[in-house]
Amino acid sequence: MSSLDEILSFNKKFVLEKNYEEFITTKFPDKKIVILTCMDARLFELLPKAMNFKNGDVKMVKSAGAVINHPFGGIMRSLLVAVYELQAEEIYIIGHYDCGMSAIEPKKMLQKMIDRGISHDTINMLKYSGVDLNEWLRGFEDVHETVKHSVEMVRNHPLMIKDIPIHGLVIDPATGRLDVCC
Numbered sequence: 001m002s003s004l005d006e007i008l009s010f011n012k013k014f015v016l017e018k019n020y021e022e023f024i025t026t027k028f029p030d031k032k033i034v035i036l037t038c039m040d041a042r043l044f045e046l047l048p049k050a051m052n053f054k055n056g057d058v059k060m061v062k063s064a065g066a067v068i069n070h071p072f073g074g075i076m077r078s079l080l081v082a083v084y085e086l087q088a089e090e091i092y093i094i095g096h097y098d099c100g101m102s103a104i105e106p107k108k109m110l111q112k113m114i115d116r117g118i119s120h121d122t123i124n125m126l127k128y129s130g131v132d133l134n135e136w137l138r139g140f141e142d143v144h145e146t147v148k149h150s151v152e153m154v155r156n157h158p159l160m161i162k163d164i165p166i167h168g169l170v171i172d173p174a175t176g177r178l179d180v181c182c
C-alpha cells in the first residue's frame with residue numbers, strides 16, 4: 001500500500017496552517033558546516049539534536065554507511081558544492097555503530113534481487129560489462145576505519161580546498177554519544 005495519499009493529505013494541512021514558519025531559513029548553512037552521515041532511520045532526528053543543530057544550521061549529505069564509494073560520484077560532488085557554492089567551511093563525516101552497511105553480504109543481496117525478479121541474465125550482463133557487483137555492494141567491518149578512509153579521501157581529493165577542517169566521528173544511534181575518530 002502506498003503512503004502517498006496519507007502524506008499528501010497531511011501536507012495540504014501543513015501548508016495551509018503555515019506550520020512551515022518555524023523552519024524558514026536560507027539555503028546557506030548558518031554554522032558553515034556540511035555533514036556526511038548514514039541514512040539510518042535512527043539518526044534522522046537524533047543526530048541533529050545530539051549535535052545541537054536546527055533547521056538551516058548545516059548541509060546534510062547522506063549515503064548508506066556514510067561511505068563515499070567513488071571520488072567522482074554524487075556524494076563527493078555534493079561535498080564540493082557545499083564548500084564552493086554554499087559557504088560550508090568545515091566538513092564532518094559521521095559514521096555510526098550498528099550500521100546496516102556493516103552487515104551487507106553482496107552474495108545474499110544479489111540473491112534477494114533475483115528473488116524479487118531481477119534476472120540472472122541482467123546480473124551476468126553487468127558482470128561481463130566489468131561491473132564488480134560484489135565489490136560495489138560490499139559493506140564494511142570497522143566503522144572507525146571506514147570513517148578514516150572517507151576523511152582521507154576528502155582530504156586528498158584533487159578538487160578539495162587544502163586546509164579545510166575535516167572531522168571524522170562515530171555516533172551511537174541509541175544515545176547520540178559522539179566519539180572522535182580522526
Ligand SMILES: [Zn+2]
Pocket residue numbers: 038039040064065066096098099100101
Ligand atoms: Zn548506517
